[in-house]
Amino acid sequence: MRIAEMNWMQVEARAKADRRAVLPVGSTEQHAHLSLCVDAILAERVALDAVAGTGIPVFPVLNYGLTPSFVDYPGTVTLKLSTLCALITDVLDGMVRSGFDRITIVNGHGGNSPAHGAVLEWLDRNRGVQVKWHNWWSAPATMAHVQRIDPVASHASWMENFPWTRLGNIAMPATQKPMLDLGRFQQLDPGAKKTMLGDGNYGGFYQRADEEMLAIWDTAVAETRALIMEGWA
Ligand SMILES: [Zn+2]
Numbered sequence: 001m002r003i004a005e006m007n008w009m010q011v012e013a014r015a016k017a018d019r020r021a022v023l024p025v026g027s028t029e030q031h032a033h034l035s036l037c038v039d040a041i042l043a044e045r046v047a048l049d050a051v052a053g054t055g056i057p058v059f060p061v062l063n064y065g066l067t068p069s070f071v072d073y074p075g076t077v078t079l080k081l082s083t084l085c086a087l088i089t090d091v092l093d094g095m096v097r098s099g100f101d102r103i104t105i106v107n108g109h110g111g112n113s114p115a116h117g118a119v120l121e122w123l124d125r126n127r128g129v130q131v132k133w134h135n136w137w138s139a140p141a142t143m144a145h146v147q148r149i150d151p152v153a154s155h156a157s158w159m160e161n162f163p164w165t166r167l168g169n170i171a172m173p174a175t176q177k178p179m180l181d182l183g184r185f186q187q188l189d190p191g192a193k194k195t196m197l198g199d200g201n202y203g204g205f206y207q208r209a210d211e212e213m214l215a216i217w218d219t220a221v222a223e224t225r226a227l228i229m230e231g232w233a
Contacts, residue, residue: 002048003057014057015099022047022058022228023091027065027109030073031165032156032200033172037063038165043108045164046136046217050106050224059095062087065112069186072194085118092122092131101129104228106136110155134227142220149212150204152179157204162213172206179203 003011015021024047026040035041044061051058066084070076079087088105095103105119116133123131136142137159146153153159157177166172180202185193 001051001055001057003059006057011057011098014055018056019100020056020102020104020228020232021095021098021100022051022056022104022106023088023095024058024061024106025065025088025108025112025115026061026063027067027111028063029065029067029070029076029078029109029111030156030200031160033167033170033206034156034161034165035167036075038156038160039065039108041108041165042160042162043106043136046108046220046224047104047106047228049217049221050228054229056228057100059091062091065109066114067109067111069111069190069193070200072190073200081114084112084115088115089118089122092119092126092129096126096129102232103130104132104134104224106134106224108136110135110138130232132227132231134224136220136224139220139223139227141223142216145216145219149216150208152176152204154179154202154204156199156201158206158208158213159204159216161207162217163210166207173199174206176205177201177203 024043026043028036030036031038040061040063047058064077064079066081067076067078071078119131119133123129146159185196188196
């Protein structure tokens with residue numbers, strides 16, 4: 001459940017009975033025709049759906065992440081890597097102080113992965129605590145499901161286009177964009193990146209059938225739920 005729906009006494013009691021909790025991490029960055037907040041929306045929602053009925057608290061999603069490549073796209077906000085690492089480890093400190101020491105970070109943005117290193121360092125200073133870093137969209141079952149439907153899938157393509165990330169009254173192109181040469185793209189500065197990338201989709205169709213997307217979502221929720229619930233040493 002959302003921590004926003006609990007008071008401190010409820011959290012205190014909860015942590016005494018169950019030490020598991022979840023921290024979703026997102027990003028605010030261009031997603032072509034989709035919401036700028038795709039990564040935050042999806043990370044928080046998959047976390048909330050995954051804990052449905054369990055009472056496990058989901059802390060508020062971190063809405064900003066590391067996205068230096070997209071800064072020329074209006075609405076994109078990047079944190080410095082040092083800021084993101086400090087933010088995540090400060091929140092972990094607060095969660096542990098609250099009594100939670102079996103924590104799943106549900107990350108919705110690949111660019112945030114360098115911050116996992118800071119979490120590993122933090123674990124050295126917090127012996128006995130366990131933290132999983134879960135990139136929900138690229139976890140094995142979810143990514144296999146995406147690939148079965150359409151292997152041409154990437155940032156801001158159909159694979160991020162859910163009923164809850166698309167915008168009203170925005171028509172999606174019907175074309176399949178060729179996959180970006182990621183190696184060449186990565187070496188460029190943000191201005192040159194924007195020129196190369198255009199609308200922001202890395203490659204693939206812009207939208208697929210809702211039935212396909214809802215089936216992928218079910219897979220992602222089940223995979224995320226299993227990680228949050230099980231596998232604690
Ligand atoms: Zn995304």
